Amino acid sequence: MINLLGDNVLFISFLFILISFIFYWIAFVKKNDLFVELGRRSLLVTTILLSISIILLEYLLITKDYSNLYVVKNVSNDLEPLYSATSLWAGQAGSLLLWTWILSIYIYISKKNSYNKLLPTSRIIGTFTILFFIFLISFIENPFETTDVNFNNGRGLNPILQNIYMSIHPLSLYIGYIGITVPFCFGMASIFSKDKSNQWITLSKKWVYFSWTFLSIGLLLGSRWAYLELGWGGYWAWDPVENVALMPWLLLTAFLHSSYAQESKNVLRKWNLLLIFLSFFLSIFGTFITRSGLISSVHSFAQSSIGDYFLIFIITILFISGYLYYKNRIYIGSDEEIKSLSSKENFFVLNNILFLVITVTVFLGTTFPIISEFFTGKRILVGPSFYDLVNFPNVLLLLLLMSMAPFLPWKRGRIDLIFKYLRVPFLMALGISSIIYLYFNSLNVFLVFFISLLVLLSIFKEFISDIKIQNSFKIKFRRYCSFLVHTGVVIMIMGVSFSSNFENKFDLTISKGEKITVNNLSLKLLNIYEKETDAKEILGANLLIKTKNDEFLLKPEQNLYKYEGNREINKETEVAIYSSFLMDYYLILIDKNSDNQLNLKLYINPLVSFLWLGCLISIVGGFLLIFRRVKNA
Amino acid sequence: MRPKTKLKIVAIFIIAFFSFLIFKAVDSSLVYYLTVNEVLSEKDKRPRYKQLRVLGIVKAGSILKNSDGSIEFVIEDSGKSLLVKYKGVIPDIFKDGVEAVVEGDLRGSVFNADKLFAKCPTKYEDEKYDKESI
Missing domain, CATH: 2.40.50.140 (Nucleic acid-binding proteins)
Known part of the structure; x- marks a missing residue:
C-alpha cells in the first residue's frame, strides 16, 4: 500500500520536475518572468513530493515493513531504531532518494528571493540534474520496490557499520557533495547567459563554504570510523573510495582561494569556472566510481547497474559544459591581469596549481588500474607510497605559501617586507623544530614542523599586534576565520606527519598472567573471557598496560555473530584504544591459539590526537565563515 | 618580462617537477x-x-x-x-x-x-x- 503510494509519488515528482525544467527553459528563451514563477512552483511541488517519499520510506524502515525490498535488504528485527532510521542511506536506492531530495531543496532555496539574470539559466541546469536523479530512483533503482516473498526478518546492517560515526559520515558527505551542484549551476548560468559580472561568485560563496565544511566533516568522520572500527591501526589508506571523496574537497579548497581573488580583484574568471566544473564533475565521478564497481575497493559497499547511467550523465555534462565554455569563451575572460609575482593573487594561483597537482596525482593513482589495463592489458596498481612520495613536497610548498600569502597585499607586494615580517617567527620556528630534530632525528618531520610552526607563529604575531587595536577582531572577522582554518590544517598535518613517521607495531603472543615488555611499556594479560549473548559469542581479554607515567586497562574483543544470516560478515573485531594527548595505544585481539595463548597486535601511534583536533578547529572555522556569510548576505 | 610570463615560467617549472616526481613514484610503487x-x-x-x-x-x-x-x-x-x-x-x-x-x-x-x-x-x-x- 505505502509502497504503491511511494512509487506513484516518485513518478509524479518526475513529471513535475520535467515540467519545471521546461518552464525554466521557456523563461530563458522568452525572457518571461511568468514562466520563472511557474518553474519555481513546479520545483516546489517536486520538493514537497520528494519530502513525502522520504517520510514514507522512513516509515517503512522504522516499522520494519518487510514487504519492501529495500527494508529487507537493510534492516533486521534486532536493529536499533536509530540505525533503522539511518538505513535510509545504507543502501543504494535510499541513498539516491536522499541525494535527490537534498538536491531539490538546495536548488529551490538557492537565491529564491531576488530575481536576476542568472536565475532561469541556473535553474535549467539544476532541474536537469534533479531530473536525472529522479529518473534513476523512479525507473532504475526504486526504493519502493516490493517483494513477493514473505520475509519475517531482513538482512540487517553490517555490524561494522553500526557505529555512530559511520551513520552520520555518509550523510555529511552527501550534504557536502550535493552542495557543489549549486555553485556549478551558477557558474554554468554565467556562461550560458554571457554574464560578465562576478555575480555568480558572490551567489556561490556561502554554498562553497557550506560544502567545504560538510565535506571536511564527512572525511573526518570517515577516517575516525576507519581508525576505531577497521582495526588496521591507521586512519587513511589511499583507498579509491577515500580518494574520490578527497578530490572534490581538494578542488573546493583551491576554489575557495581563487574565487576570493576574483571577488576582490576581478582576476582568474576563466580559471574559477573551470575549477567549479571539475569539482562538480569529480563529485559525480566519485559516485560513479564507487557504485559502478569499475575500480575495486575494499570498502565498496554497493555495486550495481546504475554505473552506466552515471557514465552517460557525466559525458553529457562534460560535453555541454565544454561546448558552452568554448563557445562563449570571449565573454568569460578577465579584464584584469596579474600585475606582480609578489602579490596575494599570484600566490593564490600558485596555491591552485599545487592543489590541482595533488588532485591530478590522486586521480591518476585512483584510475591507474583502468588506465594500465587499457594500455597494457594488465591491471597495475600504485601503492600508498606513490601518494606519499608526490604529495610530501607538495604539502611542504603549500605550507610555505600559507606562511606568506596571508601577509601579502593584493596587486603589488614587496617580498622583502614579508621576509622582514616573518623574521622572528622564522627564527623561533627554526629553533623549536631543530630541537625536535635533535630529539627524533627525522628530516621529514623536521621540515613539516619547521614550516608548520612558521605558519602558526606568523598568525600568532598578527594576533598579538591586533590585541592592542580596538575592534580589530570584529573588522577582520573573515581573516580570523581563515586563520582558524589554517591553524587547524597545520595542526592536522603535524599530527599526520608525526604519527606516520613514528608509528610502532608489535606482534605479541601472550599467555594468561604473563607479562611482556615492549618499547618502554609492559603488558600483562589479566584474564581471557568468553561470553555468550543472544546475538553473538564474545572472546575478550583484559590487559593491564603500564607505561612510564600511566597505567590503564585495555579490553580488545572478537565477536562472532551466531546467525550469520544474510549479513555475510559474522566476525567483528573490537579494537581497544587508549588515547592520551601524545600517544594512542591501539590493541587488536587476533585469535586464541590451541595453547590458550592470545595473539595480539599492538600499535603505538603518537600524536594522532593532533589530527582530530586540527580537523575540528578547521571545521569550526568553516562554520564561522558560513554563518558570517549568512548574516551579511 | 611581464609578470604573466614570469608566472607561466614558474607554473611550468612546478608542473615539470611534479610530473617527474609522479613518474618516479609510479615506478617505485607499482x-x-x-x-x-x-x-x-x-x-x-x-x-x-x-x-x-x-x-x-x-x-x-x-x-x-x-x-x-x-x-x-x-x-x-x-x-x-x-x-x-x-x-x-x-x-x-x-x-x-x-x-x-x-x-x-x-x-x-x-x-x-x-x-x-x-x-x-x-x-x-x-x-x-x-x-x-x-
Missing part, C-alpha cells in the same frame, strides 16, 4: 594485480615484480591457523590454486569462499602476503536476494 591463474601461468615468462597483488577465492576448509597467529590458506581461480602465508590482522569478512586479495611476493610456490583484503562480491546489493528466503 603493484601488479593478477589472478591466481595469471600468476602461475606467467611465472617463468614475466620479470620479477616488486610487489604483486593476487585475487582469488578462498578454498573452503583450507584456512589453517598457526599458534603464532599467522595463517595459511589456499586461493583459487579457474581451477588453479595458490598457497598463501600471512601474518597480521585478519579482516572481519575473511572466511571460506570469499574473494580475497593478497599482496606480497611469490617465493617458489608459496605466496608470502604482507597485506590481506577480503571482500564479498556484490553482497550488499545481491540481485538474487529477493528469490531466496532467509
Whole structure:
C-alpha cells in the first residue's frame, strides 16, 4: 500500500520536475518572468513530493515493513531504531532518494528571493540534474520496490557499520557533495547567459563554504570510523573510495582561494569556472566510481547497474559544459591581469596549481588500474607510497605559501617586507623544530614542523599586534576565520606527519598472567573471557598496560555473530584504544591459539590526537565563515 | 618580462617537477594485480615484480591457523590454486569462499602476503536476494 503510494509519488515528482525544467527553459528563451514563477512552483511541488517519499520510506524502515525490498535488504528485527532510521542511506536506492531530495531543496532555496539574470539559466541546469536523479530512483533503482516473498526478518546492517560515526559520515558527505551542484549551476548560468559580472561568485560563496565544511566533516568522520572500527591501526589508506571523496574537497579548497581573488580583484574568471566544473564533475565521478564497481575497493559497499547511467550523465555534462565554455569563451575572460609575482593573487594561483597537482596525482593513482589495463592489458596498481612520495613536497610548498600569502597585499607586494615580517617567527620556528630534530632525528618531520610552526607563529604575531587595536577582531572577522582554518590544517598535518613517521607495531603472543615488555611499556594479560549473548559469542581479554607515567586497562574483543544470516560478515573485531594527548595505544585481539595463548597486535601511534583536533578547529572555522556569510548576505 | 610570463615560467617549472616526481613514484610503487591463474601461468615468462597483488577465492576448509597467529590458506581461480602465508590482522569478512586479495611476493610456490583484503562480491546489493528466503 505505502509502497504503491511511494512509487506513484516518485513518478509524479518526475513529471513535475520535467515540467519545471521546461518552464525554466521557456523563461530563458522568452525572457518571461511568468514562466520563472511557474518553474519555481513546479520545483516546489517536486520538493514537497520528494519530502513525502522520504517520510514514507522512513516509515517503512522504522516499522520494519518487510514487504519492501529495500527494508529487507537493510534492516533486521534486532536493529536499533536509530540505525533503522539511518538505513535510509545504507543502501543504494535510499541513498539516491536522499541525494535527490537534498538536491531539490538546495536548488529551490538557492537565491529564491531576488530575481536576476542568472536565475532561469541556473535553474535549467539544476532541474536537469534533479531530473536525472529522479529518473534513476523512479525507473532504475526504486526504493519502493516490493517483494513477493514473505520475509519475517531482513538482512540487517553490517555490524561494522553500526557505529555512530559511520551513520552520520555518509550523510555529511552527501550534504557536502550535493552542495557543489549549486555553485556549478551558477557558474554554468554565467556562461550560458554571457554574464560578465562576478555575480555568480558572490551567489556561490556561502554554498562553497557550506560544502567545504560538510565535506571536511564527512572525511573526518570517515577516517575516525576507519581508525576505531577497521582495526588496521591507521586512519587513511589511499583507498579509491577515500580518494574520490578527497578530490572534490581538494578542488573546493583551491576554489575557495581563487574565487576570493576574483571577488576582490576581478582576476582568474576563466580559471574559477573551470575549477567549479571539475569539482562538480569529480563529485559525480566519485559516485560513479564507487557504485559502478569499475575500480575495486575494499570498502565498496554497493555495486550495481546504475554505473552506466552515471557514465552517460557525466559525458553529457562534460560535453555541454565544454561546448558552452568554448563557445562563449570571449565573454568569460578577465579584464584584469596579474600585475606582480609578489602579490596575494599570484600566490593564490600558485596555491591552485599545487592543489590541482595533488588532485591530478590522486586521480591518476585512483584510475591507474583502468588506465594500465587499457594500455597494457594488465591491471597495475600504485601503492600508498606513490601518494606519499608526490604529495610530501607538495604539502611542504603549500605550507610555505600559507606562511606568506596571508601577509601579502593584493596587486603589488614587496617580498622583502614579508621576509622582514616573518623574521622572528622564522627564527623561533627554526629553533623549536631543530630541537625536535635533535630529539627524533627525522628530516621529514623536521621540515613539516619547521614550516608548520612558521605558519602558526606568523598568525600568532598578527594576533598579538591586533590585541592592542580596538575592534580589530570584529573588522577582520573573515581573516580570523581563515586563520582558524589554517591553524587547524597545520595542526592536522603535524599530527599526520608525526604519527606516520613514528608509528610502532608489535606482534605479541601472550599467555594468561604473563607479562611482556615492549618499547618502554609492559603488558600483562589479566584474564581471557568468553561470553555468550543472544546475538553473538564474545572472546575478550583484559590487559593491564603500564607505561612510564600511566597505567590503564585495555579490553580488545572478537565477536562472532551466531546467525550469520544474510549479513555475510559474522566476525567483528573490537579494537581497544587508549588515547592520551601524545600517544594512542591501539590493541587488536587476533585469535586464541590451541595453547590458550592470545595473539595480539599492538600499535603505538603518537600524536594522532593532533589530527582530530586540527580537523575540528578547521571545521569550526568553516562554520564561522558560513554563518558570517549568512548574516551579511 | 611581464609578470604573466614570469608566472607561466614558474607554473611550468612546478608542473615539470611534479610530473617527474609522479613518474618516479609510479615506478617505485607499482603493484601488479593478477589472478591466481595469471600468476602461475606467467611465472617463468614475466620479470620479477616488486610487489604483486593476487585475487582469488578462498578454498573452503583450507584456512589453517598457526599458534603464532599467522595463517595459511589456499586461493583459487579457474581451477588453479595458490598457497598463501600471512601474518597480521585478519579482516572481519575473511572466511571460506570469499574473494580475497593478497599482496606480497611469490617465493617458489608459496605466496608470502604482507597485506590481506577480503571482500564479498556484490553482497550488499545481491540481485538474487529477493528469490531466496532467509
